[in-house]
Amino acid sequence: MATTWDSVIIGGGHNGLTCAAYLARAGQKVLVLEARDLVGGAAVTEEIFPGFRFSVYSYVVSLLRPEIIRDLDLPRHGLHVLPLESTLTPLPNGDHLAQWNDHDQNHAALARHSARDAEIYDKFSRLMHLTGRAVQPFLGMLPPDPASLRPADLRGLAGLGQYMRSLGERQFHTLHKLLTMSAADYLDEWFEGEALKGTKSASGIIGTMQGPRSPGTAYVLLHHYMGELDGVFRAWGFAKGGNGAVSGAITAAARGFGATIRTGAPVAHVRIRNGRATGVVLADGEEIAATRVISGADPRRTFIDLVGEAALPGEFVEAIRRYRFRGCSAKVNLALDALPKFSCLADRSIADDGLARQLMRGAISISPSVDYIERAYDQAKYGEFSSRPYMDIVIPSMLDPGMAPPGKHVMSIFAQYAPYHLNGGWTDARREAFGDAVIDTLSEYAPDLKSLILGRQVVTPADIERTVGISEGSIFQGELSLQQMFFSRPAPAWAQYRTPVDALYQCGSGTHPGGGVMGAPGRLAALSILGEKK
Amino acid sequence: MLKTTPFHARTAALSQSHAWRRWAGHVAASHYELSHEREYHAIRVAAGLLDVSPLYKYLIEGRDAVRLLDRMLPRDVTRCQPGQVLYTPWCDAAGKVLDDGTLARLAEERFRLTSADPGLLWLEENARGLDVTIRDVSASTAALALQGPRSREILQALCEDDLAGLKYFRILATRLGGCRVEISRTGYTGDLGYEIWLDAADALPLWDALMRTGAAWGLQAAGLAALDLARIEAGLMLLDVDYVSARKALTVDETSTPFELELGWAVDLKKAAFVGREALAQEAARGPAWCFTGIALDWDDYARRFREAGLAPRVPAAPWRMSVPIYSGAAQVGYATSGAWSPMLKEYIALAHLRTPQAAPGTSLDMEVTVAHRRVRAAARVVRRPFFDPERKRG
Numbered sequence: 001m002a003t004t005w006d007s008v009i010i011g012g013g014h015n016g017l018t019c020a021a022y023l024a025r026a027g028q029k030v031l032v033l034e035a036r037d038l039v040g041g042a043a044v045t046e047e048i049f050p051g052f053r054f055s056v057y058s059y060v061v062s063l064l065r066p067e068i069i070r071d072l073d074l075p076r077h078g079l080h081v082l083p084l085e086s087t088l089t090p091l092p093n094g095d096h097l098a099q100w101n102d103h104d105q106n107h108a109a110l111a112r113h114s115a116r117d118a119e120i121y122d123k124f125s126r127l128m129h130l131t132g133r134a135v136q137p138f139l140g141m142l143p144p145d146p147a148s149l150r151p152a153d154l155r156g157l158a159g160l161g162q163y164m165r166s167l168g169e170r171q172f173h174t175l176h177k178l179l180t181m182s183a184a185d186y187l188d189e190w191f192e193g194e195a196l197k198g199t200k201s202a203s204g205i206i207g208t209m210q211g212p213r214s215p216g217t218a219y220v221l222l223h224h225y226m227g228e229l230d231g232v233f234r235a236w237g238f239a240k241g242g243n244g245a246v247s248g249a250i251t252a253a254a255r256g257f258g259a260t261i262r263t264g265a266p267v268a269h270v271r272i273r274n275g276r277a278t279g280v281v282l283a284d285g286e287e288i289a290a291t292r293v294i295s296g297a298d299p300r301r302t303f304i305d306l307v308g309e310a311a312l313p314g315e316f317v318e319a320i321r322r323y324r325f326r327g328c329s330a331k332v333n334l335a336l337d338a339l340p341k342f343s344c345l346a347d348r349s350i351a352d353d354g355l356a357r358q359l360m361r362g363a364i365s366i367s368p369s370v371d372y373i374e375r376a377y378d379q380a381k382y383g384e385f386s387s388r389p390y391m392d393i394v395i396p397s398m399l400d401p402g403m404a405p406p407g408k409h410v411m412s413i414f415a416q417y418a419p420y421h422l423n424g425g426w427t428d429a430r431r432e433a434f435g436d437a438v439i440d441t442l443s444e445y446a447p448d449l450k451s452l453i454l455g456r457q458v459v460t461p462a463d464i465e466r467t468v469g470i471s472e473g474s475i476f477q478g479e480l481s482l483q484q485m486f487f488s489r490p491a492p493a494w495a496q497y498r499t500p501v502d503a504l505y506q507c508g509s510g511t512h513p514g515g516g517v518m519g520a521p522g523r524l525a526a527l528s529i530l531g532e533k534k
Numbered sequence: 535m536l537k538t539t540p541f542h543a544r545t546a547a548l549s550q551s552h553a554w555r556r557w558a559g560h561v562a563a564s565h566y567e568l569s570h571e572r573e574y575h576a577i578r579v580a581a582g583l584l585d586v587s588p589l590y591k592y593l594i595e596g597r598d599a600v601r602l603l604d605r606m607l608p609r610d611v612t613r614c615q616p617g618q619v620l621y622t623p624w625c626d627a628a629g630k631v632l633d634d635g636t637l638a639r640l641a642e643e644r645f646r647l648t649s650a651d652p653g654l655l656w657l658e659e660n661a662r663g664l665d666v667t668i669r670d671v672s673a674s675t676a677a678l679a680l681q682g683p684r685s686r687e688i689l690q691a692l693c694e695d696d697l698a699g700l701k702y703f704r705i706l707a708t709r710l711g712g713c714r715v716e717i718s719r720t721g722y723t724g725d726l727g728y729e730i731w732l733d734a735a736d737a738l739p740l741w742d743a744l745m746r747t748g749a750a751w752g753l754q755a756a757g758l759a760a761l762d763l764a765r766i767e768a769g770l771m772l773l774d775v776d777y778v779s780a781r782k783a784l785t786v787d788e789t790s791t792p793f794e795l796e797l798g799w800a801v802d803l804k805k806a807a808f809v810g811r812e813a814l815a816q817e818a819a820r821g822p823a824w825c826f827t828g829i830a831l832d833w834d835d836y837a838r839r840f841r842e843a844g845l846a847p848r849v850p851a852a853p854w855r856m857s858v859p860i861y862s863g864a865a866q867v868g869y870a871t872s873g874a875w876s877p878m879l880k881e882y883i884a885l886a887h888l889r890t891p892q893a894a895p896g897t898s899l900d901m902e903v904t905v906a907h908r909r910v911r912a913a914a915r916v917v918r919r920p921f922f923d924p925e926r927k928r929g
Contacts, residue, residue, distance in 0.1 A: 066880075070833060075879045082575050083877075102568045133846060240579050354550060358567070401580050401684060401752035 008290035013041025016296030017250040018522030019507040024257035035266035045244025049455035051405040052335040055242035059412040062516040072253035079249040080240040082399040086362030090445040096344035097195040132225035143487040186218035194369040207475040209326040211377030277504035296508040298477040299490035319491035327461030327473030330418035334411040335455035340446040361398040366391035380417030389415040420472040426462035476515025497525040539587035540676040540737030560588040563757035570759035580752030581682035594645045596666035608801040629813030630780035630789040650773040676737040681727030684751035702928040711743030724768020726926040762853040769919025776871040793822035825893035831882040832913035843906040849875035861900045867892040
C-alpha cells in the first residue's frame with residue numbers, strides 16, 4: 001500500500017531541504033527526492049581528490065537567513081560559519097589593495113592608494129548600511145502581486161507603499177540610483193581608486209551575464225551590506241566543512257522534525273490529474289502520491305520538463321521560456337601541495353609575514369579595475385570565454401584545515417565569464433582551455449602556483465547543468481537581474497510560490513528572493529503553504 | 535612592575551594589537567591580531583596555543599601528601615591514581631569557596647595543585663605536623679594550553695609516546711620536541727585539548743617547535759579574549775569574575791559555597807573530615823539558596839528592543855564581565871557575571887547566579903541590556919551549562 005505524503009519536494013538542494021524542515025516542523029509528512037547520491041544541490045562538499053574536500057559549486061555562505069539558523073537550530077546540527085575577514089586584490093604592477101573588516105586597518109590599507117577613498121569609505125558604508133536596512137525586510141517578505149486585486153496583495157502593496165514613504169529621502173534616492181545605475185557608474189560617484197572600484201563592482205556581476213557597466217548592476221552592492229546587518233550571524237562566510245555542511249545541518253534539522261529524505265531518486269515528471277498535482281513519477285517508474293508537490297528545481301526544469309507545457313496556460317509557458325538563465329560562472333577547484341606565494345605580498349615593506357598570511361584567509365579578487373572586468377565581459381558577449389577572467393578566490397583550508405591533509409591546501413576559484421552559450425559549445429577540450437586561462441592569469445600574480453597543483457577540477461556552466469541539474473548552469477537558478485526579481489520571479493503573477501497547477505508549488509532559488517546560499521525561498525515557500533492551509 | 539612569562543619573547547613579537555591584560559601579576563596577551571575573533575575560531579576548528587604560565591602552581595611531595603590534600607580538598611584524593619587529574623574547589627571552615635583549580639597526581643607521593651590566587655599559606659597552614667614539603671613552582675614551571683580539535687595530532691607529531699591513550703583528566707610525563715614535559719588532557723575551553731607543563735628554561739624552544747609543527751593543522755597563538763569566549767561557552771567559572779573568594783569577600787553575601795556554584799559533584803560528604811565539611815553537610819541537607827547556571831537571551835525580543843530604538847541589533851563584540859541584574863517579573867532574582875555573543879552557537883549567552891526557585895532550565899527571565907544608552911530588559915531563559923559540549927572533549 002502506497003503512503004500518501006503531505007508534501008513531496010523535488011530536489012534536495014538547500015532550499016528544498018529548508019522547505020522540508022519547516023513543513024515537517026509544522027507536522028507535515030514530508031518526502032524529499034534528490035536525484036544525486038548526496039543532498040545539497042549546489043551546496044555540497046565532495047572529496048574530489050583523496051584527502052582534499054571541496055565546496056564544488058557554491059563556496060561561501062551568503063545571506064543565510066538568521067531566522068532559519070535559529071528556527072532550525074542549525075548550529076546544534078553542525079553549522080559553524082567562519083568569517084572571511086579581508087579581501088586582497090593583487091595588481092598587475094606588483095602592488096596590491098587590501099580591504100579589512102577592522103576599521104583602522106581598512107582605512108590605512110585604502111589610504112595607501114587614495115586618502116580620499118579612505119575617508120569617504122565611512123560615509124559610503126553608512127549610507128549602504130541604512131539603505132541595506134531599508135531593503136532587508138524584502139528578503140523575508142512574500143512579494144505582493146502589483147496587478148492583483150486580492151485583499152492580501154492590496155494589503156501587501158499598501159504596506160510596501162507606506163514602507164517606501166517611510167524611508168528617509170536620502171535612502172529612497174540611493175535605492176533609486178542603485179536600482180537603475182550600473183555598478184561602475186555608481187562607484188564612480190564615490191571613489192577614485194581603480195582597484196577599489198573594480199573589486200567592489202564585481203559583486204554586481206556575480207552569476208549574471210552582465211558587465212559592471214550594465215545598468216542595474218549597482219543594486220547587488222547592497223547585498224554585501226545586508227550581510228553586514230546580519231553581521232553577528234556572519235551571514236557571509238565560509239562554513240566549516242564546506243557548503244555541504246550547510247546542507248548537512250539543514251538535513252539533520254529536517255530529519256529531526258521527521259522529514260524523509262531519499263537520494264538517488266530522480267523525478268521524471270509531476271503527476272497531474274484534472275489540473276491538480278497528485279504526486280510524482282520517478283525515472284524508474286515508481287509512483288509517489290502526495291497531497292502537494294513542491295519543486296526546488298528551477299522554473300524551466302519544473303514547468304517545461306517535469307510538468308510539461310501541455311498542462312500549463314500558454315502565456316505562462318511563454319513567461320517561463322523568456323526567464324533568463326545564461327549561466328556564465330565557472331569554478332576551478334585546486335588541490336595544492338602548499339600555500340602559493342603572491343608576489344604582491346613578497347615586499348616586506350608592504351606586508352609582514354603575519355599580515356600576508358592573514359590575507360590568505362580572506363577572499364582574493366582578481367579585479368584590478370572596472371575596465372579589466374568589462375573586457376572580460378566583452379569576450380563573453382560575443383560567445384567566447386574571458387581569456388583573462390574575473391576571479392573570486394578563497395582558500396578554505398586556511399580557515400578550516402580539515403578541508404585538506406595537514407600542510408596542504410584547497411583553493412576555490414570562482415571565475416567569470418564562461419558563458420553557457422559558448423561559440424561551438426562546451427567540450428572537454430574547451431573546458432580545460434578555460435581552466436588554463438584561469439591558471440595562467442592567476443600565475444601572473446602567484447608565479448609558483450602551477451608547481452603546487454596536485455589536482456585540478458574545472459566546472460563550467462555546462463557541467464553544473466549536467467550534474468546539479470540547473471538550467472544553463474545558472475548559479476542563482478536564473479539571473480538576479482531586476483526584471484526577474486521580487487514580484488516577477490519567476491513570472492509575473494506567479495511570484496508567491498504557487499503555480500498555475502493546483503497543489504504544485506515552487507521553493508527554489510528561481511523564486512523570490514533568489515539565489516545564494518540564503519535559504520529564504522525554501523522558508524518563504526513553506527510559510528506560504530502553511531499559511532494557506534489555515 | 536608586572537612580570538612577564540617565560541614565553542614573553544615570542545608572544546610579544548606576535549602581538550599586532552598591543553592588547554595586553556594582567557593575569558596574576560603578569561602581562562598576558564588579550565589577543566594577538568586586531569580582533570580575537572580568528573583566535574577563537576581556531577580553538578574551535580583547528581587549534582589555539584595559549585600561554586597559561588601565570589597560573590599559580592604548587593608541588594606537594596612527601597609521605598603525607600595525600601593526607602594533606604584529602605584534608606584540604608572536598609574531593610576524595612585517596613582515590614586519585616598516579617597519572618590522574620582532579621578538578622576541585624576548596625573551601626574555608628564555613629564551607630565558602632576559596633579558590634578552584636586542578637590537582638595532578640604526578641607520582642605516588644607527588645602532586646601539583648594549580649590555583650587562580652596564591653595558595654601557599656593555606657597549604658602550609660593545613661600541613662602543620664604532616665610529613666610533606668610544599669614548593670611554589672609558579673615561576674619555574676611554564677605552562678601552555680593547546681586547545682582545539684586538531685590539538686592531538688599536533689602533539690602527536692612531536693611526541694614519541696602514543697597520546698591516543700591519554701584519557702580526559704589524565705597526565706603523562708613524556709618528551710615533546712626534545713623537551714621534558716608533562717601533558718595533561720585538561721583545559722579551559724570545553725574542547726579537545728591539552729595543557730603542557732615544563733621547565734621555564736625550555737619555554738622558547740617548545741613554543742617554537744609547537745608553532746612550527748602546528749602550522750600544518752592551522753595552529754594559531756590565541757589570547758585571553760578568545761579563551762574567555764570559549765570558557766563561557768563551556769560554562770566554566772572564573773575566580774574574581776563569576777565568584778569572589780571567601781578570602782577576599784567583605785560580606786557573607788559575596789561568598790559562595792560549592793553547592794551554590796553547582797559544584798556539589800566535587801564535594802564528597804562521605805569523607806570523614808575535610809575543611810568545611812560540617813557546614814557543607816548542613817547546606818546539602820537544606821539545599822543551596824543559589825544556583826550558578828547558564829542563561830540565553832531570546833533573540834526576537836532582543837532584536838525588537840533595538841528596532842524600537844531605530845537600530846540594527848548589536849551584540850557585545852567581546853565577552854563582558856560585570857554584574858548584570860536578572861529579573862523574574864518585577865523582582866530581581868539574580869545576576870549575570872559573564873556574558874558573550876557566541877559566534878558558534880549564534881546565541882547571546884551568559885553565566886548567572888539565580889535564586890534556586892528561578893534556576894530550573896527553561897525558566898523565563900529578563901536580563902538587563904543597554905540599548906541606545908538606556909538600560910532595558912530583554913527576555914531570556916535558563917539553560918544548563920555547558921552551552922557547548924562536543925563529544926571530542928572526552929572522546
